[in-house]
Amino acid sequence: MPDQAISPPTSVDQTPAVSVEGLYKSFGPNAILKNVSLRVEQAELTVIVGPSGCGKTTFLRCLNGLETFDEGRIEVAGISLDLHRSDRERGSDVQARIHELRLCAGMVFQSFNLFPHLTVVENVMKAPQVVKGMPTDQARVLALELLEKVGLKEKADLHPVQLSGGQQQRVAIARSLAMQPAVMLYDEPTSALDPALVDEVLGVMRALDDEGMTQIVVTHEMRFARQVADRIVVFHGGEIIESGPPDVIFSAPKDERTRHFLKAYL
């Protein structure tokens, strides 16, 4: 789809793909997220960096409801989840909202989490079949299309255990894409991979970026962040301490903590 790839990132419409306002979350006395707000425009690739334990993974998991939060508002592709500390009811209404949220946001995990009992193609077919009731042959066509996109069509009938880590992660991306999400979320997608396998995964993400997919990536791959990201968001102690284009963040960070953190990677 070369047309989309060329379309300039400035031609975004007014509604952001993701918008987060005043997110708070704590585990007992430990505050994990403290008043986090973030706006991600459509077709943007946002990279979240920060030291471990800074809340970046928790933040990402909040975006598709794998974690709940105490207070704040999340909106993904027009679906919003608004929680207040005073709300005692977290009933079926909230559950339904979280479910809608998940349908808009695909998630890729550090440990791939492919379904080991299913073949590669079945992994990709399963969610459309189960969630959307898509007929088997239609789901298979879709799955093979997506596997082709991540370069693994010929592995369709193997089982995950027969694939390398990089291949598994590419299948995981295809599996998420099968639900046609508005946003793709990645939680350290290459941290569990041999260095030699990292690039094939990043390559897929790069290609998706070219197609105009909105993506939020928690990663330690600074080279990737620098080359591909539209924006870098720096987390520290449960807060966003700095955000901006990669050039600015990498060459002239304003915050002392950002400078200190990035030094380890340079």
Added chain:
Amino acid sequence: MHPRPTSSPPESARRRRGRALVFLVLFVLAILGAASPPAHADQLQQIRRSKIMRWGSDAEGGAPYVCLDPRDKTRLIGFEVEIAAALASVLGAEARMVQNDYKSLLPGLNTVNYDLAINGIEITPDLEKTVEFSRPYYLSALQISVRRDDPDIPGIQGLRGKKVGTLEGSLAERLLRGMNEVQVLSFPGQHTPYMDLTNGRCDAVLQDYPIALYYGKPNPQLKFTGDPVSEIRYGIACKKGELGLVKAVNAALDDLARRGTLRLIYERWGLWNEQTSRYFGDLRPGGAPAPAYEEFLRQTSQFRSFGDRVADYLSSMPMLLHGALITLGISTASMMLAVVVGMVLALLRLYGPRVLSVLALVYVEVVRGTPLLIQLYLIYFGLPNVGIQLSPLVAAWLGLGLNYAASESENYRAGILSIPKGQMEAALALGMSPAQAIRHIILPQAIRIALPPVTNDFLALFKDSSLVSVITMVELTKVYGQLAATYNDYIVYGVITAAIYFIMGLPFVRLARILEQRLATAYRHA
């Protein structure tokens, strides 16, 4: 053998599947159709109306009471069989024996599967509180047996300081337990104390004279010693409150004694004795031949020819296979129940709302922490007290199925818990509901983990199903007990029965292995 019609393999396979289906449907129909009739107020009326007198007994007890006829195993023989027939004819009915395990003969009176119980039941003050007894129909004493080469023991006091074998739950056992310095060995079967005495594991055996006569005396390595001990009186047990029936039974016994029918029966079986003759006031001299006793000695002789024995084993096969079919049917049906209920329990425990989860936990802990035997008793004999009367088949199915559901649920829970948390998260992140995730992602993986323990449980259930004989079901182990008692041959029949259990279990083991291999292919690297 008939020549086989040449049919293509798929066709015969289909026919085989068809037959299995027919069997399953018949079994389910039997379960549904086996609901028991409601309790009747007056059983004497019932006997007169139906012209059938149902009497409960255990053919595993063996000769001379009730056992299978060695020459025709579809028939029962024994002096009590003859008494039951005579009694029924006086009452204007036909006698029909209802098989039940000795342990639950008296509780069985309350579930109205039979009108009365006749099986060498001793009249004791304790039992008189729970059932109505007729007047005694037979009187006797306890007999001491020792090894032939051991010194004689003059009487019961001579048992002090010795190891004495006897039948569990008998009057003899209670007597021995009441004595100081006697080490009592209780056995579940009446023949086993004599085997132990022969093998030197106990010093003496004290049992009812009829038992001693049939199982101790014929053994050339043993001898009777001492005077008759105590007095035992066998009575016919009826349900508490059935005074009309008891009265009719007493009148009939009087009648049979007066006409000499009882004496004739006892003489045939070599059981006519002083106590009984005095009780019935029949003091004519005894000494008549005992053809039934002679026949028993011939049939159970250790010197029977090999060919005769093989013929016995072969002729026993249909009975054993019938028992095996019952075992197979009840085990399979119970396992299906256990699988379904176990799955519900496991899911409730792991994913259910808190109240249900706790209830499921309590169910699992209580059911697996208490004996199956007692659960069967409660379901079959206890539930009628709250108005729920189940047929033996349904009670056995529920008892085994609900018991094994508890351990099944733990198997499934272990399987589900072994699946990494990331699987559920990935499924949820793809938009599946928790129920969809469990159904499509978690359970298919958990089954692979749970399969070996589930197979294990199924084999265990297979063997545990023998317990349902306490609620009148004649399954494989019960048939074994009856045959072994009939021929006084516990070893060879034991081996045959064990082999049948083993062979019946094989297809399930094989099936589980195939399934396991199929599920494992997804995890193979090559």
